[in-house]
Amino acid sequence: MNSVQNPVDEIRALSDLIKSSIDKIEESCLSRGQIYPSANDPFTPQSEAARMAPDVQEYGSIVVAAAAQLIAATRPPPLGLATHALKFHVSSCIRVAINLHVAEILREGGPLGVHVHDIASPTKVDPTKLARVLRLLATNHIFLEVAPDVFSHNRLSSLLDTGKSVTSILADGDAKYDNTLGIAALFDHFGDEAVKSSGYITETLIDPKTARSGEPNQTAFNRAFKTDLPMFHWYDLEENAFRRRRFGIGMEGTQNVVAPDAILQGFDWKALPQGSLIVDVGGGIGSQTHALAKAFDHLSFVVQDRDAVIEEAAKFWNEKYPEAVKLGRVKLQAHDFFEPQPISGPSVFFMRMIMHDWSNDYCLKILSHLRSAAAPSTQLVIIDNIASYACPDTTSAQQTPGASTRLPPAPLLANKGEANVLAYLGDIQMLNLNNGSERTIAQFSELLRKSGWKLVRVAQGDGFEGENSKLIGVPA
Numbered sequence: 001m002n003s004v005q006n007p008v009d010e011i012r013a014l015s016d017l018i019k020s021s022i023d024k025i026e027e028s029c030l031s032r033g034q035i036y037p038s039a040n041d042p043f044t045p046q047s048e049a050a051r052m053a054p055d056v057q058e059y060g061s062i063v064v065a066a067a068a069q070l071i072a073a074t075r076p077p078p079l080g081l082a083t084h085a086l087k088f089h090v091s092s093c094i095r096v097a098i099n100l101h102v103a104e105i106l107r108e109g110g111p112l113g114v115h116v117h118d119i120a121s122p123t124k125v126d127p128t129k130l131a132r133v134l135r136l137l138a139t140n141h142i143f144l145e146v147a148p149d150v151f152s153h154n155r156l157s158s159l160l161d162t163g164k165s166v167t168s169i170l171a172d173g174d175a176k177y178d179n180t181l182g183i184a185a186l187f188d189h190f191g192d193e194a195v196k197s198s199g200y201i202t203e204t205l206i207d208p209k210t211a212r213s214g215e216p217n218q219t220a221f222n223r224a225f226k227t228d229l230p231m232f233h234w235y236d237l238e239e240n241a242f243r244r245r246r247f248g249i250g251m252e253g254t255q256n257v258v259a260p261d262a263i264l265q266g267f268d269w270k271a272l273p274q275g276s277l278i279v280d281v282g283g284g285i286g287s288q289t290h291a292l293a294k295a296f297d298h299l300s301f302v303v304q305d306r307d308a309v310i311e312e313a314a315k316f317w318n319e320k321y322p323e324a325v326k327l328g329r330v331k332l333q334a335h336d337f338f339e340p341q342p343i344s345g346p347s348v349f350f351m352r353m354i355m356h357d358w359s360n361d362y363c364l365k366i367l368s369h370l371r372s373a374a375a376p377s378t379q380l381v382i383i384d385n386i387a388s389y390a391c392p393d394t395t396s397a398q399q400t401p402g403a404s405t406r407l408p409p410a411p412l413l414a415n416k417g418e419a420n421v422l423a424y425l426g427d428i429q430m431l432n433l434n435n436g437s438e439r440t441i442a443q444f445s446e447l448l449r450k451s452g453w454k455l456v457r458v459a460q461g462d463g464f465e466g467e468n469s470k471l472i473g474v475p476a
């Protein structure tokens, strides 16, 4: 059991874990002559190098897991729970900051910070109200309040910066996220569709009409936005063109918030024979394929998605890698994955963040179409979060190669709690938006079995780093 008898011993054990892990982090960075990034310096991928070392990540995840567990064990319980119950205000305020271009204004204002009157001025909002929004964020370590009502960037807030000038954003707000890393776009989507939907989860789970539904149009999202359309169809409405574009770019953001080579890890793309065809099913604008096509020039690709998304994809490829499309090494194809798959027997069908959008019945339809089109040698690569149990996994799926993991040191939770919490937040987001689900390995194994595939290997991503896991299947 992951528990210690005396409650003070438990708190001490957590604090010891934090201390010993920090010592190991320092030792590891010193041994490589690297400096651990400061929480107050702006984020750049290069400056994250020290944190990205595998052992530093491992110890960092213990610090985060233990610190959150230590807070839970020490804060007065009513306040602890009240804090959790009100955290949605932080999500909403992040979106306020994005929509008032605070990150760009602060970058242009320089490191000494900008008075809230000047932050509010370009969008003509009330500076007194904005100061309260920014103070809540600063209290949560997003932005710094460097003097009363004067705010500047820190590492977390700098991620909200699109890198564009305030003038250009004010001139064309709809293009704010075009040609950016997509991180602000992703968080704007979270604060809009996801936060608003989340307010209706209780009614949706209780109402007998929706309680047991797996339909993508019987969700909290449908209540919040008063529509009968599944979210992806709703995006196709003319009035949602901005949201559709933002979602597409935000998906690129999901790649840019994790280690840049995450898609390349856990599956031996290099070992595939010359000319192998990879089909990126529900590939969005093709950001994953883009990373693969740049890394492996011996492979060919087809990116499939809905009509409207493939139109956006054409613009993306024209901008990022036009020669790949011109030479035919990358093809963009409108295809509904609930219809029979038009490409037979490719080397790989891969799907990133697709299964999690759908309930089991819908996943089975998608997987069955791919199975019908598969050759005996076709591999299936599913890239998604694994939402493991919060206790030790005792299911038979643990026998799958790559499935079992070491338990973290006591008294941490088996799934490392806060260090991996993004997978569980994502799970509820998928439930609210589409009746989708993040899954355990046992649940993936069952889905594959029922659709004629066999799960043969799992390459677990590092949840602390935000990296998705890969589940590899072959025709059964």
Ligand SMILES: C[S@@+](CC[C@H](N)C(=O)[O-])C[C@H]1O[C@@H](n2cnc3c(N)ncnc32)[C@H](O)[C@@H]1O
Binding pocket: 232, 251, 252, 281, 282, 283, 284, 285, 287, 288, 304, 305, 306, 309, 335, 336, 337, 338, 351, 352, 353, 354, 357
């Ligand atoms: C969460 S996004 C993932 C995109 C991409 N795989 C990635 O990782 O960046 C889900 C994608 O599924 C696509 N999609 C939804 N319904 C679809 C359908 N019926 N047929 C094909 N694609 C669909 C969406 O348009 C969206 O691009």
